[in-house]
Amino acid sequence: MAKTLLDKVWEAHTVKELPSGQTQLFIGLHLVHEVTSPQAFQMLRELGLPVLFPDRTVATVDHIIPTHTAARPFDDEQAETMMSEIERNCREFGITLYDRATGHQGIVHVIGPEMGITQPGLTIACGDSHTSTHGAFGAIAFGIGTSQVRDVLASQCLAIEKPRIRRVEVNGALPPGVYAKDVILHIIRTLGVKGGVGYAYEYAGTTFERMTMEERMTVCNMSIEGGARCGYVNPDQTTFDYLRGRAQAPQGADFERAVAWWKGMASDAGAHYDAVTRIDATQLTPVVTWGINPGQAIGVGERIPSTSEFAVDERDVVEEAYAYMDWAPGAPIAGTKIDVAFIGSCTNGRISDLREAARVAKLGKVKASVKAIVVPGSQDVARQAEAEGLPDVFRAAGFEWRLPGCSMCLAMNPDKLSGRQICASSSNRNFKGRQGSPSGRTLLMSPAMVAAAAIEGAVTDVRDLLGRA
Amino acid sequence: MSVLVKITHVAGRPIPLRGNDIDTDRIIPARYLKAVTFDGLGAAAFYDERYDAKGDLKGHIMDDPRFQAKGTRVAVVNKNFGCGSSREHAPQALLRWGIKALVGESFADIFFGNCVALGMPCVTAGEVEIGQLMAAVEAEPSQDLVVDVDALTATYGALTVKVSLPAGIRKQFLDGTWDATRVLLDAAADIRATAGRLPYVKRFSA
Numbered sequence: 001m002a003k004t005l006l007d008k009v010w011e012a013h014t015v016k017e018l019p020s021g022q023t024q025l026f027i028g029l030h031l032v033h034e035v036t037s038p039q040a041f042q043m044l045r046e047l048g049l050p051v052l053f054p055d056r057t058v059a060t061v062d063h064i065i066p067t068h069t070a071a072r073p074f075d076d077e078q079a080e081t082m083m084s085e086i087e088r089n090c091r092e093f094g095i096t097l098y099d100r101a102t103g104h105q106g107i108v109h110v111i112g113p114e115m116g117i118t119q120p121g122l123t124i125a126c127g128d129s130h131t132s133t134h135g136a137f138g139a140i141a142f143g144i145g146t147s148q149v150r151d152v153l154a155s156q157c158l159a160i161e162k163p164r165i166r167r168v169e170v171n172g173a174l175p176p177g178v179y180a181k182d183v184i185l186h187i188i189r190t191l192g193v194k195g196g197v198g199y200a201y202e203y204a205g206t207t208f209e210r211m212t213m214e215e216r217m218t219v220c221n222m223s224i225e226g227g228a229r230c231g232y233v234n235p236d237q238t239t240f241d242y243l244r245g246r247a248q249a250p251q252g253a254d255f256e257r258a259v260a261w262w263k264g265m266a267s268d269a270g271a272h273y274d275a276v277t278r279i280d281a282t283q284l285t286p287v288v289t290w291g292i293n294p295g296q297a298i299g300v301g302e303r304i305p306s307t308s309e310f311a312v313d314e315r316d317v318v319e320e321a322y323a324y325m326d327w328a329p330g331a332p333i334a335g336t337k338i339d340v341a342f343i344g345s346c347t348n349g350r351i352s353d354l355r356e357a358a359r360v361a362k363l364g365k366v367k368a369s370v371k372a373i374v375v376p377g378s379q380d381v382a383r384q385a386e387a388e389g390l391p392d393v394f395r396a397a398g399f400e401w402r403l404p405g406c407s408m409c410l411a412m413n414p415d416k417l418s419g420r421q422i423c424a425s426s427s428n429r430n431f432k433g434r435q436g437s438p439s440g441r442t443l444l445m446s447p448a449m450v451a452a453a454a455i456e457g458a459v460t461d462v463r464d465l466l467g468r469a
Numbered sequence: 470m471s472v473l474v475k476i477t478h479v480a481g482r483p484i485p486l487r488g489n490d491i492d493t494d495r496i497i498p499a500r501y502l503k504a505v506t507f508d509g510l511g512a513a514a515f516y517d518e519r520y521d522a523k524g525d526l527k528g529h530i531m532d533d534p535r536f537q538a539k540g541t542r543v544a545v546v547n548k549n550f551g552c553g554s555s556r557e558h559a560p561q562a563l564l565r566w567g568i569k570a571l572v573g574e575s576f577a578d579i580f581f582g583n584c585v586a587l588g589m590p591c592v593t594a595g596e597v598e599i600g601q602l603m604a605a606v607e608a609e610p611s612q613d614l615v616v617d618v619d620a621l622t623a624t625y626g627a628l629t630v631k632v633s634l635p636a637g638i639r640k641q642f643l644d645g646t647w648d649a650t651r652v653l654l655d656a657a658a659d660i661r662a663t664a665g666r667l668p669y670v671k672r673f674s675a
């Protein structure tokens with residue numbers, strides 16, 4: 001019988017069926033960061049258990065780390081405590097920690113792929129909902145809570161139900177100025193923020209086939225914003241070419257054996273899908289969120305929709321969004337003044353994102369009223385960017401160039417919005433208060449669109465700017 | 470290791486938390502995640518919805534004098550509750566505030582799984598039934614809302630609605646096996662065998 005990648009990965013990792021009807025699933029790679037792990041390690045200590053597969057566990061620090069200085073101890077005592085705690089836990093339990101001293105620190109969903117740790121056919125878990133990012137490689141990757149982090153540390157397994165599967169097929173070439181970020185924002189807008197609950201998304205079609213690995217990561221990253229705990233792209237030559245030669249990928253003859261296995265994990269033609277959605281990429285435009293969840297999004301040329309355009313049970317959230325964001329329905333989103341521009345995060349903090357943003361940054365200067373920051377996703381991304389001279393491009397245009405971390409994506413470090421500031425952000429969540437101010441406002445968009453907004457001081461169609469160049 | 474705790478039902482004063490797509494950033498803002506324990510999270514549950522910039526109460530239902538019962542609480546919620554960030558701090562905050570079960574139209578996947586791991590049943594019912602429950606508890610909050618995991622009902626006074634819970638999860642609560650660590654470790658030999666079959670565990674060496 002024809003099978004999907006989800007079927008194959010699930011079967012290969014099934015330890016047993018549990019009496020509850022759930023699967024005991026082996027986790028091929030467990031990624032750990034400082035925010036969702038300390039309680040799990042403490043529980044392990046209390047249970048007197050070791051980490052069962054320390055060599056299948058990898059840790060880094062990203063959420064709380066300051067991006068303006070590398071000096072230790074951190075000014076923020078709580079952040080310093082969390083940092084010391086993960087250092088202690090990794091030492092005690094024998095886990096590799098990619099901290100700044102290693103030169104490979106970064107956002108957990110950036111460093112796994114770039115070091116070649118993330119590979120096709122794996123099950124990957126992390127106490128972080130954007131673990132779905134790793135699905136770009138044809139892995140089944142999903143976020144878990146801290147008690148489940150404890151379970152994976154102790155047993156390298158999870159008790160979990162297999163999701164259903166929806167094939168999201170996007171075909172056609174993306175128009176200039178339209179990016180992977182716009183594709184996923186459009187998908188979430190189409191299927192809704194609850195559309196993926198209980199599902200894995202398989203992203204298929206020529207648009208994804210043409211995408212680079214970094215673009216695929218941007219798409220898979222935001223699967224969870226559509227409610228899907230995981231999303232993946234089938235592994236292909238693009239995947240294998242990306243992995244070849246990476247430090248932790250198999251080498252030499254081992255790599256060829258790996259490719260054979262990886263190829264075998266891809267979905268078979270004629271496999272069954274519980275649902276299918278088709279989208280035409282050639283019709284897409286740059287997308288901007290206007291509301292308080294990532295599904296509340298419109299094309300940059302559109303107007304804030306009115307309540308009547310929504311299903312009855314969505315209208316309360318729409319009203320809540322107008323009130324919080326201070327919108328009048330019918331107003332254009334283009335021209336909305338911004339106070340802050342943030343380029344970075346596990347969605348769009350990779351080298352190709354920075355290159356696209358820099359291409360736009362070369363076209364002007366950041367408006368005096370705007371604070372604009374660029375935060376590379378990892379130390380490796382930062383080094384590559386430096387080799388290409390990107391920090392100078394950004395600085396010359398008036399952007400601050402920072403050290404790697406999650407930064408203003410969730411503002412657990414000193415990078416925060418204040419008051420009711422509006423931020424054009426390349427991150428993934430526009431929830432109320434997400435960027436550190438309980439009344440701060442977030443407009444999600446592609447990194448190129450953020451750079452354009454920084455220059456114009458307002459939401460603007462990046463295609464106009466690029467067209468004028 | 471931990472003892473088995475069977476959960477057949479949860480009874481407690483109701484707290485209605487109205488709204489669709491209530492994300493975990495709202496349930497517990499990120500700044501409260503800067504700690505190495507879950508202690509004290511109860512007081513910060515829904516902080517930015519409950520307090521203004523000066524720290525004064527904004528009149529959230531959790532602070533409504535009518536909803537100040539002590540002891541176990543049962544929340545009534547709408548659609549896609551707990552979406553967004555995987556932070557277990559969200560159910561931990563609710564649990565520490567007293568909420569030991571939730572009845573709603575639907576729950577986000579990761580939040581639901583986190584609640585299972587904490588022994589907090591999240592049962593679902595249709596929009597109409599949740600509407601009735603919500604109206605009943607908002608009108609008169611002084612009785613216990615009883616979530617019966619065995620019979621799959623939620624009862625408030627004279628109102629009883631049928632609720633759903635995936636069969637496997639229901640069994641875990643009834644058997645007391647919802648705390649998965651021990652169950653998973655019981656299969657130690659099978660875990661090794663599975664790892665042995667996966668070529669990447671040996672880094673694809675011949």
Ligand code: SF4
Nearest residue numbers: 130345346406409410
């Ligand atoms: S960049 Fe943002 S979404 Fe990504 S892991 Fe960090 S905090 Fe989470």
